[in-house]
Amino acid sequence: MSDLFSHGPGGTETGQETARDGRGAPRPLADRLRPAHLSEVIGQDHLLGPDGPLGTMLASGQLGSLILWGPPGVGKTTIARLLADETDLSFVQISAIFSGVPELRKVFDAAKARRTNGRGTLLFVDEIHRFNKAQQDSFLPHMEDGTIVLVGATTENPSFELNAAVMSRAQVLVLERLDDDALERLALRAEEEIGHPLPLTDEARAQLLAMSDGDGRALLNMIEQVAGWRVDAPLDATKLSARLTRRAAQYDKSGEYHYNLISALHKSVRGSDPDAALYWLARMLKGGEDPRYLARRITRMAVEDIGLADPQAQAFCLGAWETYERLGSPEGELALGQAIVYLALAPKSNAGYAAFKAAMRLAGESGSEPPPKIIRNAPTKMMRDQGYGQGYAYDHDAEDAFSGQNYFPDGMERPGFYDPVDRGFERDLAKRMDYFGKLRAKRQGESG
CATH class of the missing domain: 3.40.50.300 (P-loop containing nucleotide triphosphate hydrolases)
Known part of the structure; x- marks a missing residue:
């Protein structure tokens, strides 16, 4: 991206002439470099x-x-x-x-x-x-x-x-924020306007651009400060930091940046990238995000994206949340960072999440279908006379403690919600699902 601002008049003498308005008041550098025509706005x-x-x-x-x-x-x-x-x-x-x-x-x-x-x-x-x-x-x-x-x-x-x-x-x-190339071109325009280069080393110059955080006006304001310093030699990055305060990163806890960054954090965890996840966590904390909000969202990640592939993940997140509540900031934030690393490296599965959503969807579509009578309680004689509980097989009394009875509403074709992945603890759950599926078919065949 090119720089946003126009090429102002160059040279020390011209710069001095344009540094004041018609009443003799000083004009800020950002105002002096403001484009006079749309064709000059190239950013x-x-x-x-x-x-x-x-x-x-x-x-x-x-x-x-x-x-x-x-x-x-x-x-x-x-x-x-x-x-x-x-x-x-x-x-x-x-x-x-x-x-x-x-x-x-x-x-x-x-x-x-x-x-x-x-x-x-x-x-x-x-x-x-x-x-x-x-x-x-x-x-x-x-x-x-x-x-x-x-x-x-x-x-x-x-x-x-x-x-x-x-x-x-x-x-x-x-409109897009100014990238490093745009900011560098803007700095060159400013140097031509003020009539001399900035007294900075290459490293300090790069740091100055980064400190503006893509804001051209902020960069020009900082350049105006730097240009007025009297120094014997170019300043390095350390000395620049001592003289200038970095522009605060943009972050709004209820606006666009909030939603973008929490999305980036969640997707980095889902994508098993602990370094990226830690970076976005740090960005949110630096921006002033409430760590309790992050603790809640981190726990949600464990439930939604890891689930039963690692049953300990949820407990780990709850433990990190409790640790934060006991330690507070900033020490407790380390526990949240460790939870992020744990989640990013944990085996991933949304099988439980998908199964729950599918069950909720079918529950909404199936209306008020009653449970089959065999699994209804019968605390009164009238209910027993109506057939409630008749034919129920107590699973602990059955072979392998498994009766194989149907627990869905009568007449409903048996749906399949949970489909465990072949990762982490869900490998074992998949084997159990397969075992009970075969055993159910055998029991129903015997009863049929």
């Missing part, structure tokens, strides 16, 4: 290229309402502003954090007046997911009659946070 080529959705819209001259979904610092606001320039629409920006119904009414009234005078409005709503349902609904009539072209920006998954009505009237475009 989101999958959207802006000739075959991308935005490129296609602009070529056709028809810009529809959009939801720009992506992490911070990848150009959502810049793209919205430049879309207005390219389509000759008035650009109006509001933030869902600071705007309520009165502010929205003023915006809509102004857009109507503008439309009467022949000018359209691109309404850019930052953090649009923070508006409640009623506030989101207020956009609908103005989107439908063409008063506004809505461009909403969000860092949260729109399918979780936005009304279905808004989603149906706007196209969701996904």
Whole structure:
């Protein structure tokens, strides 16, 4: 991926000239490098290229309402502003954090007046997911009659946070975080703008890029700090870390990152990769996830993906959970890590899980079919007269302690739910299933 930002004017003198606005106030580096045209935004080529959705819209001259979904610092606001320039629409920006119904009414009234005078409005709503349902609904009539072209920006998954009505009237475009190549190109642009290279070793430079965590704005802010340092020699990675704080990794315990990371953790365990599983566990813990939530999910993994292939797995997870409750953080988190390793390396089977789901499905389909009379209790004479319990064979009295009687409802064809795998302890269970199956056929043949 290429860098997001435009090639700013180079040279020390030019850089100094552009470092202040018309009133003499200093301009941040990120603002000085902001693209002036959409063609300069090259970090989101999958959207802006000739075959991308935005490129296609602009070529056709028809810009529809959009939801720009992506992490911070990848150009959502810049793209919205430049879309207005390219389509000759008035650009109006509001933030869902600071705007309520009165502010929205003023915006809509102004857009109507503008439309009467022949000018359209691109309404850019930052953090649009923070508006409640009623506030989101207020956009609908103005989107439908063409008063506004809505461009909403969000860092949260729109399918979780936005009304279905808004989603149906706007196209969701996904902006990507900047990769290392993009960040390096952005750093080169910044160095040309400030007029000198950063005083960093190659290792420290790589660390600086990593510290931005894919956020171009964060990188430029850190570059601006580094560029102002007076040093005698390039700083190494250790000295850079002492001067700069790493940007906190993106993580929201109730949002998209939460679901993505727990999915990655679960699938790494299922895929028998302890190293990957530990990495995703660490990512969630570093992000501030509640270890009790992780303990519950880890126990679920034992039940769902290992099951009876290793009957000890569930107990191991419950023990790790209890250990965490007794030790707390951070010591107790080690027990959760050990449980993850145990599960990743355990034999896998979802046979019990699949059998339970199949039984639940058949139970829902079969209605209120009663048990056969032979296995119903008969505590009263009337029930005995009705045949309850008649013919029941007490298995402990039968040969091999197995009667082979039918325990499904009368007339129901015997289903097969549990199909053990040939791994771990389920190998032994498969042998028992086969043994009882043959013995059942023999007993039923004898009774027939």
